[in-house]
Amino acid sequence: MVLNSNMRELIDDIKDIKLAIFDLDGVIYRGEKLIPNVDKRIKDLKDSSIKVVYNSNNSTATRQTYVDRLKKFNIKSQISDLYTSASITSVEITKLKKKAKIFVIGEIGLRSELESLGHEIVDEPKNYNDIDFVIVGLDRDFKYNKLAIAQKCILEGKAQFYATNADSTLPVARGLKPGAGVMVNALITCTDKQPVRIFGKPEPYGIKMILNETKIPEENACIFGDRLNTDILAGNRAGITTIAVLTGVTTMEMIENLKFRAKKSKKVDTNLIPNLTITNLNEIFKN
Numbered sequence: 001m002v003l004n005s006n007m008r009e010l011i012d013d014i015k016d017i018k019l020a021i022f023d024l025d026g027v028i029y030r031g032e033k034l035i036p037n038v039d040k041r042i043k044d045l046k047d048s049s050i051k052v053v054y055n056s057n058n059s060t061a062t063r064q065t066y067v068d069r070l071k072k073f074n075i076k077s078q079i080s081d082l083y084t085s086a087s088i089t090s091v092e093i094t095k096l097k098k099k100a101k102i103f104v105i106g107e108i109g110l111r112s113e114l115e116s117l118g119h120e121i122v123d124e125p126k127n128y129n130d131i132d133f134v135i136v137g138l139d140r141d142f143k144y145n146k147l148a149i150a151q152k153c154i155l156e157g158k159a160q161f162y163a164t165n166a167d168s169t170l171p172v173a174r175g176l177k178p179g180a181g182v183m184v185n186a187l188i189t190c191t192d193k194q195p196v197r198i199f200g201k202p203e204p205y206g207i208k209m210i211l212n213e214t215k216i217p218e219e220n221a222c223i224f225g226d227r228l229n230t231d232i233l234a235g236n237r238a239g240i241t242t243i244a245v246l247t248g249v250t251t252m253e254m255i256e257n258l259k260f261r262a263k264k265s266k267k268v269d270t271n272l273i274p275n276l277t278i279t280n281l282n283e284i285f286k287n
């Protein structure tokens with residue numbers, strides 16, 4: 001075998017990895033800023049013949065927008081490398097019903113993913129009974145009136161309530177902003193109904209879709225994520241190696257605290273605990 005001269009050796013914990021799934025916010029970038037050297041380490045992984053894909057709970061942008069954003073950060077990708085909670089939701093909703101009529105609380109990413117699979121987005125339903133699904137994602141133009149329509153579609157019509165994700169917060173360049181969970185919980189509160197399903201992390205729909213499409217077995221796959229109750233939980237539920245990166249919302253103290261509590265009590269979900277914790281991506285290589 002001719003070794004690629006650029007090849008770097010992975011640390012023993014992940015030496016059999018063939019597929020690396022990356023969360024975006026808090027792992028690749030924070031807001032508009034690339035996390036230092038992530039572009040170079042991703043290139044190192046690709047040079048070592050590791051398939052790299054991206055799985056974000058952020059449903060606001062289209063996959064093409066993410067491809068363009070990554071390109072700006074010197075990371076080459078294509079649409080098929082991107083799995084957002086919006087694209088995963090669209091695929092899963094299509095399995096339930098083709099050409100559905102949908103009321104969306106969400107942004108262009110979710111809307112366009114649904115439309116691209118043949119669904120109709122109805123913004124001002126004339127008859128609430130016409131709406132098959134209300135789908136909720138992060139909406140930075142969230143308004144009382146949208147909530148009121150969604151409520152009517154569910155309570156007066158027959159719409160089923162689904163959500164892209166329920167993240168409480170969104171990491172931005174400086175600190176945190178409210179996440180999709182705020183919109184999801186608003187609709188839970190005014191309908192007294194839970195979403196039938198939430199398709200983003202920590203549910204393993206996305207990771208299972210990725211394993212299926214890449215045909216890489218779970219023992220050769222890992223996820224890099226900054227959030228324990230989404231990325232790490234989803235990865236552990238899907239049976240892949242989970243790596244917490246401390247460049248986003250989680251600190252070493254939070255992980256140590258969780259491990260400590262898990263030892264003392266059976267009430268802690270051990271799927272929240274990552275297999276590996278790193279402060280940055282440089283630590284995954286030996287040399």
Ligand SMILES: [Mg+2]
Nearest residue numbers: 023025026226
């Ligand atoms: Mg994140």
